[in-house]
Every structure is written in C-alpha cells, then in structure tokens.
Amino acid sequence: MVVGVDAGGTASRALAVAADGRVLGTGGAGGGNPNSHPPERAAAAIAEAIAGALTGLAPASVLACVVGMAGTSKLTDPAVAAEFERAWGRLGLGARPRPVSDAEAAFASATAEPDGTVVVAGTGSIAARIRKRHLASVAGGYGWLLGDEGSGFWIGRQAVRTTLDALYGSGDLGPLGRAVLAEAGVGPAAPGAAHRLITAANAEPPVRLARFAPLVSAAADDGDPVAGRIIEQAADALTRLALATREPGEHTPVVLAGSVLGEASPVGTLVRERLSGLPVLLSADGVLGAAWLAAVDAFGEHAPRPDRVP
Amino acid sequence: MVVGVDAGGTASRALAVAADGRVLGTGGAGGGNPNSHPPERAAAAIAEAIAGALTGLAPASVLACVVGMAGTSKLTDPAVAAEFERAWGRLGLGARPRPVSDAEAAFASATAEPDGTVVVAGTGSIAARIRKRHLASVAGGYGWLLGDEGSGFWIGRQAVRTTLDALYGSGDLGPLGRAVLAEAGVGPAAPGAAHRLITAANAEPPVRLARFAPLVSAAADDGDPVAGRIIEQAADALTRLALATREPGEHTPVVLAGSVLGEASPVGTLVRERLSGLPVLLSADGVLGAAWLAAVDAFGEHAPRPDRVP
Numbered sequence: 001m002v003v004g005v006d007a008g009g010t011a012s013r014a015l016a017v018a019a020d021g022r023v024l025g026t027g028g029a030g031g032g033n034p035n036s037h038p039p040e041r042a043a044a045a046i047a048e049a050i051a052g053a054l055t056g057l058a059p060a061s062v063l064a065c066v067v068g069m070a071g072t073s074k075l076t077d078p079a080v081a082a083e084f085e086r087a088w089g090r091l092g093l094g095a096r097p098r099p100v101s102d103a104e105a106a107f108a109s110a111t112a113e114p115d116g117t118v119v120v121a122g123t124g125s126i127a128a129r130i131r132k133r134h135l136a137s138v139a140g141g142y143g144w145l146l147g148d149e150g151s152g153f154w155i156g157r158q159a160v161r162t163t164l165d166a167l168y169g170s171g172d173l174g175p176l177g178r179a180v181l182a183e184a185g186v187g188p189a190a191p192g193a194a195h196r197l198i199t200a201a202n203a204e205p206p207v208r209l210a211r212f213a214p215l216v217s218a219a220a221d222d223g224d225p226v227a228g229r230i231i232e233q234a235a236d237a238l239t240r241l242a243l244a245t246r247e248p249g250e251h252t253p254v255v256l257a258g259s260v261l262g263e264a265s266p267v268g269t270l271v272r273e274r275l276s277g278l279p280v281l282l283s284a285d286g287v288l289g290a291a292w293l294a295a296v297d298a299f300g301e302h303a304p305r306p307d308r309v310p
Numbered sequence: 311m312v313v314g315v316d317a318g319g320t321a322s323r324a325l326a327v328a329a330d331g332r333v334l335g336t337g338g339a340g341g342g343n344p345n346s347h348p349p350e351r352a353a354a355a356i357a358e359a360i361a362g363a364l365t366g367l368a369p370a371s372v373l374a375c376v377v378g379m380a381g382t383s384k385l386t387d388p389a390v391a392a393e394f395e396r397a398w399g400r401l402g403l404g405a406r407p408r409p410v411s412d413a414e415a416a417f418a419s420a421t422a423e424p425d426g427t428v429v430v431a432g433t434g435s436i437a438a439r440i441r442k443r444h445l446a447s448v449a450g451g452y453g454w455l456l457g458d459e460g461s462g463f464w465i466g467r468q469a470v471r472t473t474l475d476a477l478y479g480s481g482d483l484g485p486l487g488r489a490v491l492a493e494a495g496v497g498p499a500a501p502g503a504a505h506r507l508i509t510a511a512n513a514e515p516p517v518r519l520a521r522f523a524p525l526v527s528a529a530a531d532d533g534d535p536v537a538g539r540i541i542e543q544a545a546d547a548l549t550r551l552a553l554a555t556r557e558p559g560e561h562t563p564v565v566l567a568g569s570v571l572g573e574a575s576p577v578g579t580l581v582r583e584r585l586s587g588l589p590v591l592l593s594a595d596g597v598l599g600a601a602w603l604a605a606v607d608a609f610g611e612h613a614p615r616p617d618r619v620p
Contacts, residue, residue, distance in 0.1 A: 146474065
C-alpha cells in the first residue's frame with residue numbers, strides 16, 4: 001500500500017491506499033504547513049495524520065508516501081528538514097515520505113498526464129509549469145506583500161480600495177461597498193467611514209483582507225459593476241499567470257485549484273472562458289493527488305487512481 | 311510672534327517667527343507623529359520643540375501656533391486629543407496650538423495662494439485639494455496595505471517584483487535587479503536567490519520596502535529600461551492622484567512635496583512634464599508653511615512669509 005498526505009495551513013489529512021486504488025484508511029490532524037506553524041508542530045501533525053490512516057495496518061508495508069504541502073522550500077533549511085525526518089522516522093514506514101508542493105499534488109489530483117500547468121488561487125496565487133509530474137518552474141507566488149495578483153487577498157484588497165474610492169469620491173456605495181463596510185463593522189453614514197475602514201483593514205493581519213473576497217463574488221453575481229470589474233481583473237491576472245508557464249501552442253492540461261478558481265466561483269468561470277480551447281480541469285482533493293503520486297512511485301504510472309475520499 | 315511646527319515621524323521642528331517674518335528661534339525634538347509613536351511621546355516631542363524655539367522668549371506672547379503633522383485624524387480620538395492638550399497646556403502659550411495636516415503645511419510652504427493641490431510622495435502618497443488653505447478632500451493616502459501608488463513603498467515594491475520576475479523568468483538581471491539583490495544581501499548566483507529575496511523582503515516591516523526606491527532612481531538615471539518603466543508608472547499614478555483632486559480646467563498651483571517628488575528625483579521630473587501648462591511648485595520646508603499659516607492666523611493673509619530656516 002501507499003500513503004498520500006495533504007498538509008495545509010489549518011489541517012493535515014492522510015490516505016492509505018492499496019495497490020488496486022482502494023482506500024484502506026484515513027487520518028487527520030492539525031495544520032502541517034511549516035510556514036504557518038513551528039516546524040516541529042507541523043511535522044508532528046503530518047505524522048499524526050499518517051499514523052491515523054495506518055490504524056490497524058502495518059507501517060512497514062507502506063511502499064511509498066507522498067506529502068503535498070505548501071512551504072516545501074522551508075525544508076531546504078537543514079534544521080527544519082531534520083525535524084521532519086525525526087517525526088517521520090518514528091512512524092516506522094517502509095518508505096521515507098517524499099514532500100512535494102501542494103501545486104504538484106493539485107495537478108496530479110486532476111489528471112494522469114505528466115505535463116501541464118496548475119494554477120492555485122486561494123488566499124495567495126501561483127501558477128506552476130509541471131513536467132513529468134514535477135514542478136519545473138513557477139509564475140507568481142511572491143506572497144501577499146509582493147504580489148499574489150488575482151488571489152483572495154488581492155480580490156479582498158480591491159474590494160476595500162474601491163469602497164474607499166467611492167467614499168472619498170462620489171460617496172455613492174453600491175452593493176459591494178455596502179457589504180464591505182458591514183463586514184468591517186463600519187456604518188455607511190458614520191462620520192469618517194473611510195478612515196474607519198482603513199483602520200479596520202489595518203487592525204488585522206494583512207492576509208485577512210481575503211475575508212472581503214467572497215463579498216466580491218456575491219456582489220458580481222448580483223450585477224454590481226464595480227465587483228464585476230474586480231472579478232475580470234482577477235481572472236485576467238490568473239490567466240496571465242497560467243499562460244506565463246506555458247510554451248506558445250502548448251496543449252497540455254491546465255488544472256485550476258483553490259477557492260478562487262472553484263467551480264461556482266465567477267473568477268473560475270471567467271478563467272475557463274479565457275482559456276477555452278485548452279483542456280481545463282478542476283483539481284480534486286489534493287490528498288488524492290498525493291496518494292496517486294505515491295502509487296506512481298510504488299507501482300508505476302499505470303497505478304489506479306483513487307478517485308474519492310471516503 | 312507666532313510659532314510653526316513640523317511634526318514628522320522621526321523629528322519635530324519648531325520655528326518662532328516675528329510679525330515681520332524674522333525667525334526668532336528654532337527648536338527640535340524626536341518624532342511627533344501620533345501614528346508612529348505613543349500619543350504622550352508624540353505630544354511631548356512637539357512641546358519640547360516648541361519650548362526650544364521659545365528659549366529666551368515669552369510664551370505668553372505667542373499669538374498663534376500651527377502644528378503641521380501626519381496623523382491628525384488620530385486627534386479625533388478624545389484620549390489622544392487630551393494628551394496633546396495636556397502637553398501643550400504646560401507651555402503657557404498665548405494661543406492654543408492648531409494642528410493641521412502635513413499636506414496643508416506643505417502647500418502653504420510653497421505658495422500664498424489659498425486654493426490648489428498638494429501631492430505628497432514619500433514613503434506613502436496622497437493628494438489633497440486645498441481650499442482657503444484647508445484640506446477640502448483627498449485622493450489616495452490609503453496607506454501601504456491598501457494603496458500608496460507611486461510612493462517610495464510602491465516604487466521599492468515594484469523594484470523587488472521586477473527582480474523576482476527576472477529571476478523566475480529569463481534570469482537576466484539588469485542594473486536594477488543587481489542593485490536590489492545587493493541591498494537585500496542576496497548573491498545573484500546564490501541558489502534560490504528569488505526565494506531568498508522574498509524572505510529578505512518579508513523579514514522587515516512592509517514600509518521598509520521603500521529602501522529599494524532610491525535604487526530605481528539611480529538605475530533609471532543609468533538607462534535601465536526596467537527602472538525607467540517603474541519611474542513612469544509612479545509618475546502616472548501620482549499625476550492621476552493630483553488630477554483627481556482638481557476641477558476640469560482648474561489653474562491653481564500644484565505643490566509637489568516629499569522625497570519621491572523632489573527636484574532631483576526622476577519621478578518628480580516626469581510629473582512636472584505631465585502637468586506642464588499648470589503652475590507646478592516645489593514645496594519648501596513644511597515648518598515654514600506651518601509658521602506662515604500661524605502668521606496668517608495672527609496677522610491676516612498679507613503676513614510676510616518666512617522664507618528659510620536659519
């Protein structure tokens with residue numbers, strides 16, 4: 001059997017999968033991203049999820065284990081890598097866990113093709129060029145301070161900015177502006193509403209601006225033109241990011257992942273329109289991608305694909 | 311006599327000026343911006359600067375006192391306002407200090423006209439419409455998290471972003487890219503240079519990205535096209551900001567203030583070009599503007615203008 005793990009910022013999930021694709025066990029634990037948690041805690045969470053998936057199974061029978069995670073670059077730090085090795089060593093697995101980026105796991109969750117593009121847009125945004133199921137290069141992914149165009153952070157920030165433009169300009173707030181002020185806890189007729197909105201936005205960690213992003217989708221669905229423009233700009237940015245990782249005329253799959261590119265998201269709909277003519281796929285659960293990558297490690301690329309988490 | 315104060319983030323300076331415009335005394339102290347310092351410390355610094363300017367003079371003879379400062383909106387908090395009243399009360403001045411925004415002081419430092427526009431671009435950026443020497447409305451000034459297009463923060467961030475684009479893309483670094491990596495302490499041939507640059511940029515407070523801005527001016531002067539484009543984008547943004555505060559056809563002065571719009575700055579040069587046809591002035595020292603506003607309070611708008619700090 002093999003094990004796949006999806007280690008995110010808030011939760012880690014693991015699947016044990018048999019050679020025939022049957023799911024043998026599942027496990028879960030807290031966040032396993034070493035960028036958002038101390039490395040020893042992240043490593044322990046991943047180990048706990050793996051141990052959970054192997055309950056009643058023999059760890060030594062694990063032929064391959066792939067851990068999809070954000071923040072793999074953190075593992076280039078030898079001290080961090082050592083923490084992970086220690087935590088994993090205690091599991092007694094038959095194979096050493098192989099960390100891959102969450103982008104590689106998302107790509108593999110959607111397609112068995114070896115080459116293509118994956119665009120991930122959640123709180124942040126990044127596009128990756130995938131070759132032989134490995135991340136060959138990236139576009140974007142600079143983080144909220146330096147970039148992340150089209151991400152939830154960026155969309156939320158645009159929502160606040162356009163609301164400030166309206167408050168300082170015409171004073172006319174549309175549905176989006178009213179929703180932004182309500183989310184920030186500022187009355188639209190409050191004196192100094194603009195200043196209070198700036199203060200509210202700065203009172204929380206910057207990435208929390210992403211909390212305003214769902215308001216943009218809702219207002220765009222209701223026909224708010226300001227929200228519609230933000231959605232279009234986000235779609236343009238994410239389309240540019242996707243194309244930046246591709247050769248001219250390349251016809252490999254483009255896999256869309258993350259909440260901003262979900263099936264019901266207006267940004268996702270527009271990106272699929274802009275990329276029409278290309279095979280565009282929605283990512284499935286990243287843990288399925290990681291489990292299949294582990295199956296490929298153990299059994300080769302014709303390994304059956306586990307297609308759902310029980 | 312009257313007193314003018316320029317209360318900045320790192321220093322506060324005060325001038326005592328006679329009715330005929332002669333400077334009678336100068337004083338200085340630490341930062342007096344209540345956004346970057348605890349209010350009691352900011353208030354104490356301003357009071358110390360005023361007391362210094364009045365050394366050997368009679369505080370009760372002060373007929374007007376104007377304090378130009380960033381962060382005046384902080385004074386709408388009654389607790390903060392009370393701190394300032396306490397500190398100023400102890401000075402025994404003949405007039406209660408009147409806080410004005412640094413933008414109003416910058417405008418008054420350059421012109422005796424009552425109406426116009428002032429654009430301030432230092433670490434942040436803002437444009438203000440001035441009517442009867444008061445700030446009537448603003449454009450921009452949302453702060454680094456939400457805006458500040460064309461500011462030193464924004465220019466520095468673009469410098470880092472374009473360097474990342476080059477590192478992830480062609481790999482060819484021009485003069486600006488090399489200077490950015492050197493400033494960040496990252497060797498251009500270091501493995502993972504892009505990732506190390508992202509880490510270095512995120513290791514300091516966000517506004518410290520402004521430290522990369524002077525590299526853009528220098529590289530643009532040396533003909534680096536990447537730097538040239540950033541300078542043009544900054545000039546476009548600041549020009550837009552200026553025009554957003556003006557009526558169509560308005561012919562009042564436009565006062566440029568802040569390091570990004572200084573005489574020798576390439577951004578300032580471009581903004582002056584873009585606004586050619588309008589009376590564009592460079593701000594003088596804000597403390598002169600504050601002192602003249604105090605003189606207008608005391609003696610009317612024909613009060614002589616103090617024209618330099620001794």
